[in-house]
Amino acid sequence: MVWAYGLGWIMSNRIDHAQLLLTIVSPTNIGGPEKLTTKDYMYNYDAGEVYLLNNYEWFRFLARHNKLAEFELYMQDEMIRPNGRTMYDWAKNAIGASQLTKDTLRSAIGSIMKSSIYNKGRKNSLNDITPQIRGVNGDVYIPGSSIKGVIDSAIISHMLRRDTRFRSTVQQKLKEILYKYRDFQYDKRRCKREFSSVLREVNKLIDRNIQVLFRNSEKRVNGILASAFRGISVSDAMPIEAIKTEILKKEDSCLDEDGTHAISVHRECILPNQKFSFTVTLDTAMTKEIGITSIDQVLTILQEDFDATHKLLSSKFKKVSPSIFKALEPANAYIGSNTGFIQKTIIMAAFTDDEKTGIDIIRAILDMNFKDAKHATKDEFMAPRAIKLVKWNGNYYEMGGIHIGR
Numbered sequence: 001m002v003w004a005y006g007l008g009w010i011m012s013n014r015i016d017h018a019q020l021l022l023t024i025v026s027p028t029n030i031g032g033p034e035k036l037t038t039k040d041y042m043y044n045y046d047a048g049e050v051y052l053l054n055n056y057e058w059f060r061f062l063a064r065h066n067k068l069a070e071f072e073l074y075m076q077d078e079m080i081r082p083n084g085r086t087m088y089d090w091a092k093n094a095i096g097a098s099q100l101t102k103d104t105l106r107s108a109i110g111s112i113m114k115s116s117i118y119n120k121g122r123k124n125s126l127n128d129i130t131p132q133i134r135g136v137n138g139d140v141y142i143p144g145s146s147i148k149g150v151i152d153s154a155i156i157s158h159m160l161r162r163d164t165r166f167r168s169t170v171q172q173k174l175k176e177i178l179y180k181y182r183d184f185q186y187d188k189r190r191c192k193r194e195f196s197s198v199l200r201e202v203n204k205l206i207d208r209n210i211q212v213l214f215r216n217s218e219k220r221v222n223g224i225l226a227s228a229f230r231g232i233s234v235s236d237a238m239p240i241e242a243i244k245t246e247i248l249k250k251e252d253s254c255l256d257e258d259g260t261h262a263i264s265v266h267r268e269c270i271l272p273n274q275k276f277s278f279t280v281t282l283d284t285a286m287t288k289e290i291g292i293t294s295i296d297q298v299l300t301i302l303q304e305d306f307d308a309t310h311k312l313l314s315s316k317f318k319k320v321s322p323s324i325f326k327a328l329e330p331a332n333a334y335i336g337s338n339t340g341f342i343q344k345t346i347i348m349a350a351f352t353d354d355e356k357t358g359i360d361i362i363r364a365i366l367d368m369n370f371k372d373a374k375h376a377t378k379d380e381f382m383a384p385r386a387i388k389l390v391k392w393n394g395n396y397y398e399m400g401g402i403h404i405g406r
Contacts, residue, residue: 016282018295018406022142022237023276025331026401027248027269027390029338030146031130038079042087043126044100048116050126050247057108067094111138113268115247130337132245132268140245142237142276142335147404150333151280151298152229154305156206157349159290161308166209170350173202174361181364185376192368206346212289231286232298237276244271250338251396252386253320260389260396267337269390269399302404303332308352309343313398316382324389324396331401339400340388341366359383 042051062068071094078084085093091100102109115126135141160167176198184191210228250265284293292298314325334343341362342348351358363383366375379385389396 014283014285016284016293016295017279019277019279020295020404020406021275021277022147023330023403023405024270024272024274024401025403026272026328026397026399027246027392028336028400028402029130029267029269030133030142030336031267032133034131036129036131038087038127039075041126041129042091042100043115044088046097047101048114049102050113050115050129051102051105051109052111052113054108054110057106061105061108065095065099070094113245113247115266117247117249117266126247126249126266127264128266129247130265130267132270139239140243140270141239142278144234144236144278146335147237147278148229148232148234150335151232151234151302153344153346154302154333155229155290155292155298156210157305157308157346158301159209160346160349161304161352163209167350167352170202170205171354171357173198173205174347174350175357177361177364178357181368185364185368188368188371195365195368210290212286228286228290228292231283232292233281233283235279237278240275240277243274245269246271246392248390248392251389251391253317253389253396255317255319255382255385258319261386265338267390269392271392272397299332299405305349306332306334308349309334312348312355313342313387317387320387321396324398327395327397328401331403333402333404334398334400335402336400338388338390339398341384343400 036052040052042053043049044051059068062071071090074085074087074090078090079087088100098104102112113129113131117126132140133143160170177195180191180194180198184194207227211226212228212231245268247266248269250263250267251260252263253260280295280298282292282295282298287293292301310325310328310331314322334340345362347362348355348358351361359379359382363375363379366373366379366384373384375383375385388399390399391397
């Protein structure tokens with residue numbers, strides 16, 4: 001048995017515990033269900049700041065300027081019109097720009113987010129914004145459940161790549177997607193129902209493969225309580241210092257097109273080089289049943305899974321600037337929203353020896369769920385045919401690139 005408190009790790013015959021560092025490599029958003037609408041914030045594009053309003057103090061501020069009744073009329077009429085002025089433009093006209101800074105608004109501002117997406121004279125509304133999840137004290141953090149989801153998925157992908165029998169079983173079941181698509185693609189409701197049934201069966205195959213075989217039992221114990229993943233515990237990742245965020249806009253770059261397509265989806269992103277600390281604990285009595293015996297092995301598996309995805313994307317998206325993929329070279333995982341379908345699925349790991357079939361299956365799934373996107377006809381070489389990007393500090397990035405290490 002070994003104990004090393006000062007080094008930030010503890011290991012016994014059964015428990016491996018370590019404090020790890022999570023570094024943001026590319027802009028990252030982990031949002032909850034909350035969406036900020038144009039009624040919740042004021043976008044001061046002159047200052048490049050988004051003010052989340054404290055409604056009580058904001059109304060008091062308006063009352064002091066004798067503009068409360070006028071604001072109520074604006075809310076009922078102009079704010080809800082597609083071509084209506086933004087709240088900031090209304091307030092500039094009614095009160096004056098000099099009265100709308102963070103120093104003059106003070107308590108009317110609940111919090112401030114940076115945004116330099118639009119310049120003065122262009123469209124000034126950010127529409128709905130997905131904020132970064134925060135703790136009760138308002139600090140940005142990364143939920144342990146999100147990190148654990150990344151780890152669990154990487155381990156499943158690792159098992160699929162290494163275990164030919166397991167991979168073959170999952171492949172055969174996933175191929176049923178193509179048969180169902182062939183037979184029912186013109187009956188969308190039926191086809192989606194058939195796809196859901198197949199994917200449930202795939203999940204059952206995976207669940208059976210990660211069940212723990214207890215020492216005194218000849219058969220596996222069913223249910224989540226028997227999952228080997230119960231032997232992996234991950235704490236929330238807390239900031240080491242004040243975290244910088246900025247509201248960024250989604251852009252897509254398609255396989256066969258130059259440039260990007262801006263999409264009116266906005267997220268508050270944690271910016272590169274921000275650091276968080278968290279702990280991982282392995283109960284190796286459980287995890288050894290799926291071949292996991294140490295935290296260092298988990299880190300190796302994360303890198304393996306990230307490298308496979310990164311290699312696939314860079315090989316397909318030849319028209320994307322190489323600098324986008326180079327920027328993610330320090331990363332070993334993807335996390336959060338707007339990372340993309342490929343980054344979140346185990347399908348390509350299941351077809352590590354048959355890339356084309358994996359892409360065909362993904363194309364069929366996307367076509368049934370997003371008919372208007374024309375995946376059936378346009379995703380021949382790669383599905384999906386678009387890579388999701390954001391622009392920050394003059395450069396484009398894939399979202400959600402992180403590095404987890406000691």
